[in-house]
Amino acid sequence: MQEDRLYHDPELADFYDLENGWSRSPDFAYCLSLAKDAASVLDLGCGTGELAVALAEGRTVVGVDPAPAMLEIARAKPGTAEFIEGDARTLRLGRRFDLVLLTGHAFQVFLTPEDRRAALATIAAHLAPRGRFLFDSRNPACREWEEWGPQESLRTVEHPRFGAVSAWNDVSEDPATGIVTYGTHYEIQATGKRLSAASRIAFPEKAELEALMAEAGLRVDRWLGDWEGNEWRAGAKELIPLGSLV
Structure with missing residues (x-):
């Protein structure tokens, strides 16, 4: 893993x-x-x-x-x-x-x-x-990951050091394995710095x-x-x- x-x-x-x-x-x-x-x-x-x-x-x-x-x-x-x-x-x-x-x-x-x-x-x-x-x-059966796209997940997070941070997710499913990969993205509004990760989960x-x-x-x-x-x-x-x- x-x-x-x-x-x-x-x-x-x-x-x-x-x-x-x-x-x-x-x-x-x-x-x-x-x-x-x-x-x-x-x-x-x-x-x-x-x-x-x-x-x-x-x-x-x-x-x-x-x-x-x-x-x-x-x-x-x-x-x-x-x-x-x-x-x-x-x-x-x-x-x-x-x-x-x-x-x-x-x-x-x-x-x-x-x-x-x-x-x-x-x-x-x-x-x-x-x-x-x-x-x-x-x-x-609920296929919740289908609600995790960029538009549905767009949000603003208030960080104590960075201030306002834009956040969103993206998602894809491997139909052969059922494993879902979702990305998590943060962009610090004051500097434009972006932090991203890809996570894999099973259902x-x-x-x-x-x-x-x-x-x-x-x-x-x-x-x-x-x-x-x-x-x-x-x-x-x-x-x-x-x-x-x-």
């Missing part, structure tokens, strides 16, 4: 929190509620650590991410969360947690069934006997996820279709399994 500049380049990583509005994010709120009874949480693909920091009050939280630029931002935030550089496909901490999370659609960076199988094995290896896990992936089907989780020894207790907690149904935008060890 190639390094994605969107997360590994410090200049691009600096835009991550500005673009994500954590306090208004329904997945953020859902995870905070889910963790109420958990004494320990493992946050895989923790990014800049915003969720891990919020969860760390009153419990043990470990955030793991493969991108040093993201972890540098995370470690600068106040709080008691521990941050570790690591790959969710190969990570083995020798510890188990009451709750294991892999959110922000980070599961979709695993482009092959083998990668997804490895990530799910990592979840199982770190889950306490009565613990729960949760991850999210976009429903491929696995629900049936594949079900088979891979069963193979990993994971049981799904509920399938959610959105972050408001509604049950999954055909046409729901999200595939969100909430479950435990078999």
Whole structure:
């Protein structure tokens, strides 16, 4: 898996929190509620650590991410969360947690069934006997990437150092593999400097996820279709399994 500049380049990583509005994010709120009874949480693909920091009050939280630029931002935030550089496909901490999370659609960076199988094995290896896990992936049937073109995505980001920054995305799909490549572009209005990255993500089907989780020894207790907690149904935008060890 190639390094994605969107997360590994410090200049691009600096835009991550500005673009994500954590306090208004329904997945953020859902995870905070889910963790109420958990004494320990493992946050895989923790990014800049915003969720891990919020969860760390009153419990043990470990955030793991493969991108040093993201972890540098995370470690600068106040709080008691521990941050570790690591790959969710190969990570083995020798510890188990009451709750294991892999959110922000980070599961979709695993482009092959083998990668997804490895990530799910990592979840199982770190889950306490009565613990729960949760991850999210976009429903491929909704073809959400078709809404990510330059016109639909054009926006202005206010950066604390650069001022107004024009931002947009472009997108293409490989019909043979189903892998979607989307570009993220920032142009600093005051200087014209442009920062760009290309990211590749997969859109696995629900049936594949079900088979891979069963193979990993994971049981799904509920399938959610959105972050408001509604049950999954055909046409729901999200595939969100909430479950435990078999």
